[in-house]
Amino acid sequence: MRTIFREGTxxxxxxxxRLPGEVALVECASVDSLCAxxxxxxxxxxxxxxxxxxxxVALAAEExxxxxxxxxxxVTGAAERxxxxxxxxxxxxxGVARAMALVVNNAGxxxxxxxxxxxxxxxxxxxxxxxxxxxxGSHGAPLLAxxxxxxxxxxxxxxxxxDWGTALGVVRTAARQGKRLHxxxxxxxxxxxxxxLTAWELEQEGVPYSVITDNxxxxxxxxxxxDLCIVGADRIAACGDVANKIGTYTVAVxxxxxxxxxxxxxxxxxxxxxxxxxxxxxxxxxxxxEVLTFAxxxxxxxxxxxxxxxxxxxxxxxxxxxxxxxxIAGAPFDESLAAAVAASRxxxx
Amino acid sequence: MRTIFREGTxxxxxxxxRLPGEVALVECASVDSLCAxxxxxxxxxxxxxxxxxxxxVALAAEExxxxxxxxxxxVTGAAERxxxxxxxxxxxxxGVARAMALVVNNAGxxxxxxxxxxxxxxxxxxxxxxxxxxxxGSHGAPLLAxxxxxxxxxxxxxxxxxDWGTALGVVRTAARQGKRLHxxxxxxxxxxxxxxLTAWELEQEGVPYSVITDNxxxxxxxxxxxDLCIVGADRIAACGDVANKIGTYTVAVxxxxxxxxxxxxxxxxxxxxxxxxxxxxxxxxxxxxEVLTFAxxxxxxxxxxxxxxxxxxxxxxxxxxxxxxxxIAGAPFDESLAAAVAASRxxxx
Numbered sequence: 236m237r238t239i240f241r242e243g244t245x246x247x248x249x250x251x252x253r254l255p256g257e258v259a260l261v262e263c264a265s266v267d268s269l270c271a272x273x274x275x276x277x278x279x280x281x282x283x284x285x286x287x288x289x290x291x292v293a294l295a296a297e298e299x300x301x302x303x304x305x306x307x308x309x310v311t312g313a314a315e316r317x318x319x320x321x322x323x324x325x326x327x328x329x330g331v332a333r334a335m336a337l338v339v340n341n342a343g344x345x346x347x348x349x350x351x352x353x354x355x356x357x358x359x360x361x362x363x364x365x366x367x368x369x370x371x372g373s374h375g376a377p378l379l380a381x382x383x384x385x386x387x388x389x390x391x392x393x394x395x396x397x398d399w400g401t402a403l404g405v406v407r408t409a410a411r412q413g414k415r416l417h418x419x420x421x422x423x424x425x426x427x428x429x430x431x432l433t434a435w436e437l438e439q440e441g442v443p444y445s446v447i448t449d450n451x452x453x454x455x456x457x458x459x460x461x462d463l464c465i466v467g468a469d470r471i472a473a474c475g476d477v478a479n480k481i482g483t484y485t486v487a488v489x490x491x492x493x494x495x496x497x498x499x500x501x502x503x504x505x506x507x508x509x510x511x512x513x514x515x516x517x518x519x520x521x522x523x524x525e526v527l528t529f530a531x532x533x534x535x536x537x538x539x540x541x542x543x544x545x546x547x548x549x550x551x552x553x554x555x556x557x558x559x560x561x562x563i564a565g566a567p568f569d570e571s572l573a574a575a576v577a578a579s580r581x582x583x584x
Numbered sequence: 585m586r587t588i589f590r591e592g593t594x595x596x597x598x599x600x601x602r603l604p605g606e607v608a609l610v611e612c613a614s615v616d617s618l619c620a621x622x623x624x625x626x627x628x629x630x631x632x633x634x635x636x637x638x639x640x641v642a643l644a645a646e647e648x649x650x651x652x653x654x655x656x657x658x659v660t661g662a663a664e665r666x667x668x669x670x671x672x673x674x675x676x677x678x679g680v681a682r683a684m685a686l687v688v689n690n691a692g693x694x695x696x697x698x699x700x701x702x703x704x705x706x707x708x709x710x711x712x713x714x715x716x717x718x719x720x721g722s723h724g725a726p727l728l729a730x731x732x733x734x735x736x737x738x739x740x741x742x743x744x745x746x747d748w749g750t751a752l753g754v755v756r757t758a759a760r761q762g763k764r765l766h767x768x769x770x771x772x773x774x775x776x777x778x779x780x781l782t783a784w785e786l787e788q789e790g791v792p793y794s795v796i797t798d799n800x801x802x803x804x805x806x807x808x809x810x811d812l813c814i815v816g817a818d819r820i821a822a823c824g825d826v827a828n829k830i831g832t833y834t835v836a837v838x839x840x841x842x843x844x845x846x847x848x849x850x851x852x853x854x855x856x857x858x859x860x861x862x863x864x865x866x867x868x869x870x871x872x873x874e875v876l877t878f879a880x881x882x883x884x885x886x887x888x889x890x891x892x893x894x895x896x897x898x899x900x901x902x903x904x905x906x907x908x909x910x911x912i913a914g915a916p917f918d919e920s921l922a923a924a925v926a927a928s929r930x931x932x933x
Contacts, residue, residue, distance in 0.1 A: 255884065422773070422883070424798065425797050430884040446872075448875055449831075450772070452834070453896065482800070485838060488841050534771070534776050535604065536784040537604075539793075540792075542804070543800075
């Protein structure tokens with residue numbers, strides 16, 4: 236089952252807040268319900284959010300008035316609401332922008348035809364995401380030697396994309412090539428995407444793994460129990476600085492100190508050439524309550540305060556390579572990433 | 585209220601597994617119940633365990649037979665059971681050994697008198713622990729400038745000792761001197777000693793703080809929001825390598841990369857000159873279930889596996905200074921730590 240798909244004019248997604256306890260679907264028949272699902276992280280992961288953004292524009296066109304001017308206004312407002320739900324992952328804005336280009340190109344034409352086109356476009360974007368992830372897997376798999384012990388952070392798997400995964404897609408591809416791997420899964424507080432989602436995917440895939448708390452990776456590296464790190468990304472600046480789930484930067488620092496490769500796996504759509512360095516990437520601050528509680532259980536004393544930056548920036552100097560569907564980009568990243576984007580656009584053309 | 589104390593021939597301790605929800609006492613009237621409380625981490629923290637070890641020997645003498653030979657056998661067996669509950673913190677063995685020396689010195693003498701002596705000795709060790717922590721606080725407080733933003737990991741507070749605290753004792757002393765501080769509290773998975781215990785202590789003390797997940801410290805350091813780190817210790821090797829709660833090593837690496845001081849606060853009883861380097865310190869591996877659950881709620885899928893090293897080793901090269909009751913030891917640690925131990929013994933003599 237895909238992480239996000241549509242049936243008719245309704246968008247369905249696997250509710251990731253209920254995993255691994257149960258596989259439940261959320262149905263979104265309106266832009267508002269999709270925005271709410273994104274805000275609550277029922278769907279998350281940069282590539283999946285990109286596709287959600289495109290489906291969101293289709294939902295907006297579907298629910299909007301039949302008259303072109305009013306529809307355009309409704310869809311434009313909805314696009315802005317969608318973009319604002321999660322500011323860090325650029326893919327969401329990218330997916331919205333791709334769909335909005337279609338709206339602009341159909342200005343004044345038949346509204347029903349535009350709706351059909353938007354649904355078809357979002358479906359194609361979803362199909363293409365799966366294809367891209369398979370390509371990322373193929374490019375990245377040779378980096379994993381037989382017997383490799385791989386650390387990953389957060390969930391950059393099938394659940395973060397439409398299917399297959401980016402960082403976990405590389406693992407999946409290598410495992411299906413017959414390589415024996417052991418994955419160390421950072422539990423990834425506060426949302427526990429590692430222990431809840433990545434462990435669930437690896438359990439289903441039959442790849443051996445161990446969940447660890449985020450603070451154990453350094454110890455395992457010092458003991459020589461990890462060979463390389465591979466993570467996803469929410470936005471990559473032109474210089475190669477990488478925004479990803481909070482804690483990624485710490486993994487990169489530890490990898491550097493222990494002489495381990497640190498790879499990022501992400502589609503070209505995650506590269507934001509309009510952003511020069513990581514310092515310009517907006518870091519979403521989420522509710523402190525998410526740090527102070529879990530599953531309804533309060534863990535801190537009454538009155539406790541907390542911080543909750545949801546992402547951090549890993550400077551390019553810590554990144555060994557960025558695995559995209561166009562191949563593996565290395566330093567100098569300003570050149571290799573620009574080339575990847577240009578090649579991707581040429582392919583689209 | 586002290587973390588551990590006795591009433592008559594019963595040992596009472598604050599049940600740290602029930603904080604911050606409620607302040608409940610556990611009463612231990614036997615060595616077995618004390619061992620169970622230590623294993624379940626109802627009491628934890630190296631200095632507190634040292635005192636618990638001494639009280640444990642007193643409990644063993646109290647519950648043992650009145651005949652000297654049988655009593656000696658019972659107490660010796662109990663001492664071994666106590667030592668084995670938590671292998672990493674040396675203070676536990678130290679407290680047991682100090683009390684056992686009293687047993688050996690009273691060989692063949694009146695058993696009731698031995699019992700009285702053991703209780704009195706353990707009480708004195710508890711009193712001395714509070715005094716030592718106050719001295720650590722006095723030595724360490726000048727390191728915290730007015731306005732300092734301090735990161736701490738785990739709980740090295742009143743709850744990890746008999747009262748006052750080591751790392752948090754330094755914070756407490758500086759705060760009572762009128763310094764304005766802000767403490768960043770690593771939540772410290774999997775047991776959440778930070779969000780449950782350290783936050784609770786700071787809340788009571790009225791010192792401003794923010795709980796963060798363990799993976800946020802690197803981000804805050806990169807943003808210039810932390811000035812220095814101070815943690816406790818479970819065992820310090822002769823060369824200055826420090827065993828402490830899992831995740832401490834990662835904090836030390838991050839501090840180094842960001843040019844921040846990294847201090848360890850611990851009583852001299854935590855220094856183990858019989859151990860040359862951190863590689864020789866036994867690292868307790870606890871149940872993986874503690875990683876796969878969060879605040880009592882299962883978070884990982886059925887069948888999930890996990891690792892759970894409970895401590896890690898921070899090499900001496902990452903340590904700016906070790907604050908003991910004898911002053912602040914700096915590099916070269918082999919000399920400064922040996923001097924601190926010698927000075928402490930001279931003081932005891």
